[in-house]
Amino acid sequence: MLNLQLKNSFICLFFLLSFFGHAQNLRLQKGTVTDSVPIPGTDLLHYAIYLPEAYTAEKKWPVIFVFDTEKRNREAVEAFTAAPGGRQYIIVGGNSVKNTSYEANFYLAKRLFDIVLEKFPVDPKRIYTAGFSAGGRLATAIGAISKDVDGVIACGAALPGNEKYMPRKNDFLFVGLVGDEDGSYREMKGTVSSFNGKKFHADLLVYEGASHYPPAEYVDKALRTLTVKSIAKGALPGSERKIDSLYLKDMDFNRKQEKEGRVFYAFEDLKQLTTNYSSYKDKDGFKQRRKEIRKNNEFRKQRNDSYGISELENYYMVDYLTFLGEDISAGNIGQLPSWEEEIIALEKLEKGKNQAKAKMARRLKNMLKSVVLETIPSLDEEKDIDKLLFVNAFVVLLDPEQEEAYFNILKYSVEKSEYGMALFYLEKLLQTGFKDVKKLNEDEDISLLRIQPEYNDILRDYGLKALY
Template identity: 40%
Template sequence: MYSYMKKQLFFLIWLLVFYAGNAQSSKYIKGEVKDSVRINNADASETYASYVPSAYDESKRWPVVYVFDPSGNGQEAIKRFTAGAEEYGYVVIASNTVKNGSYQENFMKISKLLNDVNASFSVAPDRIVFAGFSGGARLATSSAVLAKNISAVIGCGASFDIGGEYMPVKNTFMYIGLIGDEDFNYIEMLDGIYYLNSRNFDSELFFFNGGHEWPNEEYISKALRTLTVKYMAKGLVTRNESLLERCFQKDFNFADELYNKGELVNSYEAFEALIENYKFFKEVDSLKDKMKEIKRSKLYKAQLSEYRRVYQAETLYREDYYSFLPGDIELADTRNLTYWSDEIEKINELEKSPKLENQKMAKRLKGLLGGLAKMYENQLIPETQAESLLFINIFYTLLTPDKNEPYLKTVQLSTLLGKYDMALYYLEELLKKGYKDVAVLDNLEGIALLRISTEYNDLLTKYNLRTRY
């Protein structure tokens, strides 16, 4: 299957070289997003959102960015690319069909998508970009590894599986990573960039303030701007002095703003990237002097030391969580929840720390634990793995005690398993939080036997809630 898909995607990219330029206006509206474009010769449900810049001209070939959202919401994802696409001249295609799931099925869908875009737009075959968020970012990198002729990947909110089947090995594409500083995949993205650099990939990583989410338009535009400059350096785009100067000024301002905000490590790396990207076009000695100034700063040294400390600590936490949580969920021994209660308390203490980097690490670790638990929960079969589901929902009550749903599900599952004392305990914990929606409790499936018990009704009475019996 791997060999077949590899050949198919290679053939697909080969087609782009020979059949580009046969545009059909029904597939786009210049300067506007077209939400649900049908793919020819495909199921009616297979659609994509398209955007072409106002200056789009069929007589020229244009770089194309294919965007993969983990939930297949191309209409929402494409909005983040339109500003940069308009300014730097990119066609953007965001699939409404490709989403988290089987890679083989997604490879087939991507094949159909590429064929349709190739037949409908004027494509520059040497400037094809795959982009994605979270699972879509992993898919974008995996697809680029298979296809070989992809020029760049823009990975947002996730990296790739180091050591996995679709791990990048040969530097056949450029890579730009974008990650929120509170995203639970933050360490994974750092490790991915370290790996790519060790393999001599042309790779960069930008950080933004936020969690596990698409970056805003400013950062997507920076990614597209960076690619535009790199394409000029490689001779894939005709050198444009006015555009280069505009790009340089924006990238300089980006690095300088980080400096002015006191983010000296990020500023240093931004100036370093500025030198690398523009050294063929401009004199950069003054930028080197700026980097020396930053590096001599006590604040820079302190921040670098702090980042390294957090990286090492968070890596250890992550290794433990990946090692222990799956086994505990499978074993479903609720006594092991004592360990997780202690771990979550440690994270809560980190979140209260006066050190900002500790606070961010705490948010990332909570996100990681929640994401891991959700991943395993989605794989469980309620009829045969109720004990594991119960474990996960009690785990959620520890991790996110402000949410009501885990308590309600714990009451349901405990009753289903005949653990009435446990069901009553978590019901009271829910009521202690001020929960008052008796209508939801009255209609909660699977707790009929609990609902008619004296203990249940006594609890409702204790918290001044209406009883049915």
Template identity: 35%
Template sequence: MKKQVLFFISALVFFGAEAQTSKYIKGGVLDAVEITSSSTETYASYVPANYDERKKWPVVYVFDPKAAGAEAIKGFISGAEDYGYVVIASNIAKNGDYQTNFRHISRLMNEVNDHFSIDPNRIILSGFSGAARLAAASAVLSKNISAVIGCGASFDVGGSYMPVKNTFMYVGVIGDEDFNYIEMLEGVNYLDMRKFDTELIVFKGGHEWPEEEYISKALRSLSVKYMAKGLQKRDDVLLERYYQVDYEEADRLLKKGDLLYSYDAFETMIENFRFFKDVDPVKDKLKEIKRSNLYKAQLSEYRRIVQAESLYRDEYYSFLPGDIELGDTRNLTYWSEEIEKINDLANSPKMENKKMAKRLRGLLAGLAGAYEKQLIPETHAQNLLFVNILYTILLPEEPAPYLKTVQFATMMGKYDMALYYLEDLLKSGYKNIKELDNLEGIALLRISTEYNDLLTKYDLKTRY
């Protein structure tokens, strides 16, 4: 199967008919363009206002974890217009089976080659979260992909599609509160050791598609790299403009006191522009930053956080899957203690500790959620009870885990436990009696005296 997919995607160097205007609007988005060979598959398209099919254009294929291509494409429009990229966002490819997605991507890319004027040497894949891993996996298979822009996650770490050979450039874009932040750092470091051409862009935010300015920065960097590799015609006017934009961004970080990110931004400039102009002024900036005590302090704090968070992550990955599979609620004592450590970090005066707390909380919730999706209530009630009690500790302000805990505890005949978590929910001020009345699977609990006494205690109307 793997060889077949490789053949499908490798065949994409061939081109078909001239572009047809029904597939795009210059300077505008079409959000549900049908794939000619499959009327059930669609994509969103954007081409710059000056798009001309007589020349070849670089293309970015965008994948969203929920196949929300029409929504995901919005973040690419500004950069596509400024730097001259065609953008195609799938409304089909999403988190899920790789082989199925590879077939979707193959049909999509063949369709685009038939109807758009695409440069085969400048094909970029991009995605967010699980779809970022899909983008990287597709690049590993195809060999015709020039670059990957991975947002919110890196690649298939330790899996069949982990990058090994340096066949594409990689730009990672990640929020500093994203639970995949450490994964991205480790992924970029791994690619650096493998001699990939990499770049890392960090923004202030969580697990979300980056705002358009960061995607634009990624596209701008790739344009410079394409000129350096001879894949795009050198344009000194554009290069100077790109240089000035990057310099101003790096200098703005310096003036804000974000010396660590400023250093990285200036260092990336040297790598990108050293073939085109004198970068000694940028090197001088690096020397200036490196002498700063603030930079040394920020670097030391960064190293401390990465080391500490990596240990937490290793524990979570090592123990949580087994505990969920076992479903023994006595093991929740350990996780309660771990979450208390996260709460201590969240209450720390140090901003980096607070960010780490958000990332660790997100990681635990994400891991539990991933395993929860694989569980069937009829056969995994004990495991689902474990997961939802964990959620009540991790996300105490959310009512849904309490309600599910009441459901699964009742299903297992653990009425005292169901009443305990129901009272915990009512103590928080929960008043949605209609939701309680419609909660499935608790009929036996609902008719009990203890249940109705509990509702009366918190001034809620009882059914019986």
């Protein structure tokens, strides 16, 4: 049974709940994801589960518990089953973890662990957690407080927001995945570097873009990395044939990176491969491969761009986070024009010829957007209209297609009797191509705006039917 060392006695009491009779009632199809499997004794808690096509109760199976706080448990499981290697695991995703306290999510995770470890033949040496964004932080936190988790795959984010659940010792293997345009890119790089400084077995995989779920080939590589390292530490038998198979796939992946133009990433990947296969493969082969990459005309340019961008990006991040925090705290609407200038400057970098700077600009914009969106729930609780106006207007600056943010701005500006601001953002909304007049006319929060003569004039200017 999972040894989560929780101090909260209330949670511990619930952990004593049993799940007898569950397995007998399950009718799970192998080779596909079964969604909304109920947790006995609850009305609302469910999970999604994947059993390999070759699944049999006579064999011990590795298991991955996947967490996505956006409640997309089926999609989270399918992100792993999309990878060929993922289809060799039992994969479980809970539907009820969310952006709340770690203790509440530990409770839900514990129930999942109890069910799966009791009712399925799980290999106790190959229990892994994984997660996306905030779910990645949860996966790492569980690994930090448990003696039974053997590895963590964290996508987009990894370090828990609570110091109590920060990893201290190298008790588990770690693979971090992040997009090279993700707002958490610098954080994930720093996390892996910090883990390695603490003698963790930590690897970093960087994919193109900023998608929530990594491409299947990167998930597959993450699973290969865990497999190689599990063999190295004796948790999994590994024949020479098995090692060779993993090695060839990793080298094919590496060459594909170079072929696709990601030359510097291919070089960095080799450093990790050299370490991971150090007990099995001669280092001369890796040296020869590094020489091949160095001969690529793009290598030196990408390396220099990467080193040069690092210092510049750190400068931007410190500056932006400092001033953004101050402006949110003050609800300083007057600073929005300055922020608009900064965002326009970033957009120019995005469109420029220097790809390293373009990706840096996208990372910075995504970072700012993440910070603001993560702040909104707490501001909703405070009911501070000035702050809410600022953050929603900031979201619109970063992403003019955010319809919900426009409606929030209209709501809060009307509440402050700032009708000029409301009309300004109404027109901004219509400039995006928005045409749902019915939604505008039925929104009770902006009823006082609708009686303003300018409201109907603006609708007519955009060819829409006015109320009066």
